[in-house]
Amino acid sequence: MNYWLLKSEPYNYSYDDLVRDKRGCWDGVRNYQARNNLRAMKKGDRGFFYHSNEGKEIVGIIEVIKEYYPDPTATKGDWSVVDIKPIKRFKTPVSLTDIKSVSKLNEMALVKQMRLSVSPVRKKEFELICQMGGV
DNA sequence: GCCAACGTTGGC
DNA sequence: GCCAACGTTGGC
Numbered sequence: 001m002n003y004w005l006l007k008s009e010p011y012n013y014s015y016d017d018l019v020r021d022k023r024g025c026w027d028g029v030r031n032y033q034a035r036n037n038l039r040a041m042k043k044g045d046r047g048f049f050y051h052s053n054e055g056k057e058i059v060g061i062i063e064v065i066k067e068y069y070p071d072p073t074a075t076k077g078d079w080s081v082v083d084i085k086p087i088k089r090f091k092t093p094v095s096l097t098d099i100k101s102v103s104k105l106n107e108m109a110l111v112k113q114m115r116l117s118v119s120p121v122r123k124k125e126f127e128l129i130c131q132m133g134g135v
Numbered sequence: 136g137c138c139a140a141c142g143t144t145g146g147c
Numbered sequence: 148g149c150c151a152a153c154g155t156t157g158g159c
Contacts, residue, residue, distance in 0.1 A: 007156095032142090052157060053157060114140070114156080114157065115142080115155080116141095
C-alpha cells in the first residue's frame with residue numbers, strides 16, 4: 001500500500017465537507033506532477049488530508065476508493081481525478097510547524113516542495129504523523 | 136496583503 | 148532550446 005498527502009483550501013473543500021458527503025472526487029488538479037501522483041494511486045491506498053492557507057495542518061486520513069479517471073471539470077488537457085472517502089479524523093491536527101520541528105519529517109514533499117498539491121508520503125512518515133495526530 | 140518559490144508561456 | 152516575463156500557490 002502507498003501513502004499520499006492531499007492539499008485543499010478548507011474554504012473550497014474541507015475535511016468536514018468530505019465527511020458530510022461520505023465520499024469525494026478529487027478534481028481540479030492542474031499540475032503534471034500532482035496528476036502523475038494521482039494516477040499512481042491504487043484503490044485502498046491511504047492519504048492525509050491537509051488544509052492549506054487556513055489551518056495549515058493535517059486534519060485526517062482518507063482512502064482511495066476509485067482509481068484515476070478523466071477529470072470532469074477539465075475542458076481541455078489531459079487531467080485526472082480519483083475518488084476518496086474519509087477514514088478517521090485526527091484527535092489533534094498536525095500542523096506544518098509541528099512537521100517542520102521533527103527532523104525525520106523534513107524530507108517530506110510538503111516541506112521540500114511546498115506547492116505540490118498531491119504528494120507521496122513514506123510509510124514511516126505516515127505512521128509517525130498518525131501517532132502525532134493521536135490516531 | 137506581501138512575496139518567495141515554482142510552473143508555464145512565448146519570443147527569439 | 149533558452150530564458151525573460153508572467154501567473155499561481157501558499158506560508159507568513
